[in-house]
Amino acid sequence: MQYKRITLLCGHYGSGKTNIAVNMALDLKKQKDNVAIADLDIVNPYFRTKDSADELKENGIRLIVSDFANSNVDIPALPQDMYAITDDKTLNTVIDVGGDDRGVLALGRLSDKIIEENDYDMFLVVNCYRPLTRNAPETLEVLREMEMSCRIPFTGIINNSNLGAATTPQDVLDSVEYAHEVSKLTSMPIVATTVEEKVYSSLQGKVENLFPLRLQKKII
């Protein structure tokens, strides 16, 4: 992947943003020195980037995250050092934004600076197997709601269509048409199709811009 200075990951609640953010930060670290991952989720107290804190730290990736993340203190807190994202121009940051229009609200605080600098990508993470983004028009609706809420235009699509642990290579192939429809409807490119490592090899060469994901947290 090619990265701009700021990579924003937004999408429908439960579309897989956090896992992709952690994997992309690790990928970005192979290309750049000064890398950070920022958690701007003000909605969900569970399944946060902080779950991967140890691995990120080991890899020298800075974690910009609220002290309250993963503390079970269920309050919508932002990281105290969130302005480093826009103010420290030497920092390359992947931002894990909260889900849906409610989740991206906090991002609006940074929108002016991000747009002014214009060195960002904002990717829409989509999963056609999630209930409220089953088809392209529904997905477009979620996208518009999010753009209205955070006031930053999207630049690309990440197809993360999956059925969790039960995902087969065929499920991913079946989602390609959907991703293309979303791409056409939004006039944005599909920058990656993210798949779990175990199905990656059987899809190589069959899907464009395949990006392997190592899942960060094991769920029962």
Place this chain on the structure above:
Amino acid sequence: MSEKVLMKGNEAIAEAAIIAGCRHYFGYPITPQTEIAAYMAKKMPKIGGCFLQAESEIAAINMVYGVSSTGKRVMTSSSSPGISLKGEGLSYLAGSDLPALVVNVQRGGPGLGGIQPSQSDYFQSTRGGGHGDYRMIVLAPASVQEMAELTIKGFELADEYRMTAMILADGTMGQMMEPVELDLEVKPMPEKPWTTTGTKMERKHNIVNSLSLVPEELEELNIARFERYKKIEENEARAEEYMVDDAEICVAAFGIAARVSKNAVDEARKMGIKAGLIRPITLWPFPKAPFEKAVQHAKRFISVELSMGQMIEDVRLATACKVPVELCNRVGGMIPSPEQVLEAIVKASKEIGGAK
């Protein structure tokens, strides 16, 4: 698109409620069930339904009372502390013989507790929760698919018996994501001649009320209600039995604890221990029959719970204390590991002098 959908347990409950014909949802956000409210907020306006975030849990349950009086399918959801607030309303629903579906995605307590999963509202839900002599049908899903199926079942049972059905899930069940098939059948809603929807001057007016000031009449009402409960106990108790037929060690667990226990039973079988699992799907009525059957060959029961031991009392009652019943548990938001359950099975097996 494909038939399967990847859903959180909370979303599956909300979608299944809509499939069941529920067009009225009243709630107040609380972790770990907020996705139910969020899903309803998104979807209800699109299908001509009503989503209303009430000013409190107490307001929400009383809105449920109002809609139920008109015969419409209605639900509310919350998590443990919020269910306590609804306690008065639950009692009024029971006293007025009103059907409703109430969802409790439990978290650790007592008090405000934490936001991690728990099963410690077992007593509260199976023994009432509010005041007075009454029962609720309590359903305990153990997968996201079952969250959807039991939601529909809950509406059906509530209407059939004119009472509250409760989905008793936990934080894990609410938050976990699994593929779900939503091609679910819904029975036609029974006639409801008792609703307060206007007489059109064609009949005597109906009254929905829990006030009954003549003791003889109130006694009669209570007795009649319990006749109905008896029928439910006879007809609606459900459980999943897993390798119970020859089991010497019988594990009892519901919800997330049952998933963990199933793994442990598999491991125990590999070690040559005759272990089995009874998973109550209805917590009230408690499925006594599989326990009565199992106690004829099982030498030990182990109740695996995310509580200090609540269902264990029903296991002891159902087995008439014929053999020892041990507790294997974690509390405060912790979940027993398969290893912990296996250890309890192995220990029990040694005590009875069984294989291993």
